[in-house]
Structures are given as C-alpha cells and as structure tokens.
Amino acid sequence: MRKFIQAFAILACMMSLHSCIIYKGLKYGNAAVDDYTVFEQDTVHRGPRTFTFSELPETERVLDTMKLDFYLARLDSVCKMSIPESMESCGKPAAALIIRNDTIVFEHYYGGWNKDSQSCIFSVTKTITSMLCGIALKEGYIKSLSDPVTDYIPELQKKDPLFDSLRIEHLLDMTAGLKFKENYSWNPFSKMAHLYMGNDAMKVVKNTKFSHKPGEYYHYDSMTTQILGIIIERATGMPYAQYLSEKVWQPLGMEKNALIGLDSRKHRVAKSYAGLTSNVRDLAKIGRLYLNAGNWNGTQIIDSAFVARSLSPHVSGEKRRYTYSYSWYWGIMGEKSFSDTDSLKAYYQDPHNLPENVTYRGWQRQEDGRARAILHQGGHWAFGLYGQVLYVNPRKNIIGVFLGADRTEDFQNVLEKAMNALK
Incomplete structure (x- = not known):
C-alpha cells in the first residue's frame, strides 16, 4: 500500500508540472488545421491594395x-x-x-x-520565417548569417557554451545540433508538447540541450526555427506579426489577414515554426516572390542572393x-x-x-x-x-x-x- 501511495504521489507531482499540457492535450487532442481557433493568436494585417492572379x-x-x-x-x-x-x-x-x-x-x-478558407500551414511557416530572416538581413537588423545566436539571445550563453557556436545559418539549414524530437503527439513529457501547447516558449528554449556540435549534422526540428523567430523579433524590435505584415502581407497585396500562433497572452512569443494560418491564394504570392528572385513588381523585398x-x-x-x-x-x-x-x-x-x-x-x-x-x-x-x-x-x-x-x-x-x- 505504501509503495502505491508513493507511486501515486510521484505521479501527482509529475502531473502538476505538466497540468497545462495535459489539459490542452485532453481538450484539443493532437495538432489540427484549425488550431488557430483554440490557441492565442496575433493578426498579420493585409494592406489596402490587393494583388490578384x-x-x-x-x-x-x-x-x-x-x-x-x-x-x-x-x-x-x-x-x-x-x-x-x-x-x-x-x-x-x-x-x-x-x-x-x-x-x-x-x-x-x-x-x-x-478560396477564402483559412488553414494552419504548420511547417510551411518555417519557410515564411526563413523569408523574414532574409528580409531582416537585407535591412541590416541581422548583421550576418554567421552571427552567433547569443548576439541576439545573450541569456543562452549561461545555459550551454555550445550556443556561442550556434550560427543563424545553422538554424536556416537545420544543422543546429539540438537535442529535440519532432513529435506532435500530446505526450506531456515531450519537448514538442511543451513548445506547441505550453505557455512559455522561451523557457523551453532555455532548457534545450545539444546532441551534436552545431554544423555537423542535419536534424529537422521545430526548436531550431523557434529560435530563429525569436532572433527576428529581438533584432527588429517588432512582434513577428507586425514585421510580417509590414514587409510581406501589405506589399504583396494579400487578400486576407493571416494569423500567427503565440505561446500565451502573457509572453506573446510567436510560433515561428508552425503557427501561421493563411489561405491558398495568399500563400501562392509567397511562391511568386521566390520565383521572381525576391522582387515584387519592381520592389526588392528579399535580396536576390538570399533567394x-x-x-x-x-x-x-x-x-x-x-x-x-x-x-x-x-x-x-x-x-x-x-x-x-x-x-x-x-x-x-x-x-x-x-x-x-x-x-x-x-x-x-x-x-x-x-x-x-x-x-x-x-x-x-x-x-x-x-x-x-x-x-x-x-x-x-x-x-x-x-x-x-x-x-x-x-x-x-x-x-x-x-x-x-x-x-
């Protein structure tokens, strides 16, 4: 009986640590294309003019x-x-x-x-975040893709010395070497669950470890692009949604406002790895921008070399x-x-x-x-x-x-x- 009570007590403690994740997992289940209806969002505003194909x-x-x-x-x-x-x-x-x-x-x-239906586009968001990185580089907010991430998130220096070796380009190419398993099941003990369903993304970032030295191996994971999104927000001094609106959604003449998921109303860190919600025609305009080497009807949005x-x-x-x-x-x-x-x-x-x-x-x-x-x-x-x-x-x-x-x-x-x- 005593062993049962001890086991129950341990389980209760673990449950309390992950209660937010467990609650969201039980209530909403696995990730879904309509997650924008259940998680905190920020609006990416369109402009007054619309481009149509x-x-x-x-x-x-x-x-x-x-x-x-x-x-x-x-x-x-x-x-x-x-x-x-x-x-x-x-x-x-x-x-x-x-x-x-x-x-x-x-x-x-x-x-x-x-054509107006909205959907969470999950990891296509990573491509949008990469694009914003290219724009921030062109505008000088990011000095170089060789910059260590600690230039923009200095608090990571205290967490692991390898963060000083982690460059922005490693984030873009998924060669960061982070120990992070890409799994969208709502296992409350997984890093992915804490990142996607938790309410403090920066806390999850700080607790992330390395499995390899940066630059050695390709390993696809969402934490890598979450860090890139935080760098963009820190470098520009703007929320992700505002920067995306001013630099892309308005100039490209999007038909609908988009949404970007946030970790919480309190911290408001954008889910830059999987949180964007949009529609097919507006996403096609991102494709058109890349087809035209970053140029939109005469205006260079992204540097052509980056594209x-x-x-x-x-x-x-x-x-x-x-x-x-x-x-x-x-x-x-x-x-x-x-x-x-x-x-x-x-x-x-x-x-x-x-x-x-x-x-x-x-x-x-x-x-x-x-x-x-x-x-x-x-x-x-x-x-x-x-x-x-x-x-x-x-x-x-x-x-x-x-x-x-x-x-x-x-x-x-x-x-x-x-x-x-x-x-």
Whole structure:
C-alpha cells in the first residue's frame, strides 16, 4: 500500500508540472488545421491594395480532365485518373491551386473549403520565417548569417557554451545540433508538447540541450526555427506579426489577414515554426516572390542572393536526411528503394531509369536500412504536417499550393505529376 501511495504521489507531482499540457492535450487532442481557433493568436494585417492572379477560363483548364498514371502510397499501386480524382484519393484534401505565368490553371476545393478558407500551414511557416530572416538581413537588423545566436539571445550563453557556436545559418539549414524530437503527439513529457501547447516558449528554449556540435549534422526540428523567430523579433524590435505584415502581407497585396500562433497572452512569443494560418491564394504570392528572385513588381523585398541560396542544394551529404536549403526542400524521393547505395547509384546512372525532366542528386538512408534516391525536377518544396505544400519551379514558372488535413506523402506525388504534365 505504501509503495502505491508513493507511486501515486510521484505521479501527482509529475502531473502538476505538466497540468497545462495535459489539459490542452485532453481538450484539443493532437495538432489540427484549425488550431488557430483554440490557441492565442496575433493578426498579420493585409494592406489596402490587393494583388490578384489572372484565371484561365475553365474550358481551357486541361489539368481538370487530363488522365495520368499516379502512384498512390496508400494503395501501393499505380492508378490512371484525373488530377482532381487523384487528389480526392489522397486522404483529406482541402484546397489545391496551380499557377503558371501568373495565371491560375488549376483550382479545386474539397469538403466545403473555398478560396477564402483559412488553414494552419504548420511547417510551411518555417519557410515564411526563413523569408523574414532574409528580409531582416537585407535591412541590416541581422548583421550576418554567421552571427552567433547569443548576439541576439545573450541569456543562452549561461545555459550551454555550445550556443556561442550556434550560427543563424545553422538554424536556416537545420544543422543546429539540438537535442529535440519532432513529435506532435500530446505526450506531456515531450519537448514538442511543451513548445506547441505550453505557455512559455522561451523557457523551453532555455532548457534545450545539444546532441551534436552545431554544423555537423542535419536534424529537422521545430526548436531550431523557434529560435530563429525569436532572433527576428529581438533584432527588429517588432512582434513577428507586425514585421510580417509590414514587409510581406501589405506589399504583396494579400487578400486576407493571416494569423500567427503565440505561446500565451502573457509572453506573446510567436510560433515561428508552425503557427501561421493563411489561405491558398495568399500563400501562392509567397511562391511568386521566390520565383521572381525576391522582387515584387519592381520592389526588392528579399535580396536576390538570399533567394538563390534558398533554392540551391548547398546542404548535402550522407549524414543529412534531405537536401534542405533555408527551409526549402530541394528534390523529391525516388519511389524505388535499394538494399545498398552502390546498387542505387548504378541504377540511377542509367538515364533510362530517370523519370522525365528528373536528375539524380543524392540518396537517403531509410529507417528500414534501405536507400532511396533524391531526385530533382527543377522544383522546390515547403511542407506542413498535414499535407500543406508550397511548391515553386523557376524553370517552368509554376507555383503550387496544397492544403490538407491528413498526413500523407501522396499530396506531393500528385502535385509533382501535375507539374510535370505542364509542358
């Protein structure tokens, strides 16, 4: 009986430490695309003028009826169907938009969604934060991407000497070396739960440890971009929402106000890694900005060199999972897996084994020990937790946006096939 009481007492103490997280987890469950309705938010205000894309007449939208062969991971098979049909088979699609040469060539909505529907875009927010970093660099708020993070968050010096070695560029490329597991389950003892559902993000940042020296390994985690967001706020002296509004949402003529999640009403630290809420057409304007090397109708919003670096494969190597550049993924995963890398390299050295307009650029070791190729078809991707996608292809002048409410790799496969269908 005494052991039971002791165990219960220990559990009660642990529960009290995490009561806020447990309460939110039980009340709201896992992260969802409508989390902007349950967590504290700040508004990213649009400006007085609106930019609108041209629209191809529906009778000329060939992607609506074109039948293509789609590989669907859920079914583990190739199916011939139209692009709208294939998207419906992806799980829980919400909105899909494809733009070429500033003209909407494909636009579909599902499950009651429309062009004004708002969705949390989760980790696509990381790309927006990277963009704000580029703007802050251009404006001189951030002196150099080689600056240590402790220049902007000096209190981290006392927490771990490795913070002095952590540079802003490490944050942009996910090579910070932080010990942080990316897991959105509401386990109250996880760092991710404390960051996403907790009410003091800076406290979580201060308690973060290192697993490696900065710059040694690629490791994707949200804490890295949370730190970058705090740096942007400290450097500019503005809240994340205000800076995003003044530098992007207003100049780009967004159609709707956006929202950015906050840790709490008290601390008001923006969830710069996963908290932005927006719609498909406004997200497409971010893509247009990158297609035009950071220039918006004659005004240079981001330095062109920063955009070029964002869309270049400067992070690579066997120790890194993806070719990842300033919060953009460079490349797609090959469908065929191999037991060893020699077999993979031999297979893709034969040009007949490469899909149309695709080149082999590297490989990734899967969790099962097998290897898959990283292929490049000219496009660059930003991904969110539940199938949110922002895609740009400078070679074809294409923008793609997909909003979903379910975790699946099929969204990317379908979008890639649709992009390649545009000659």
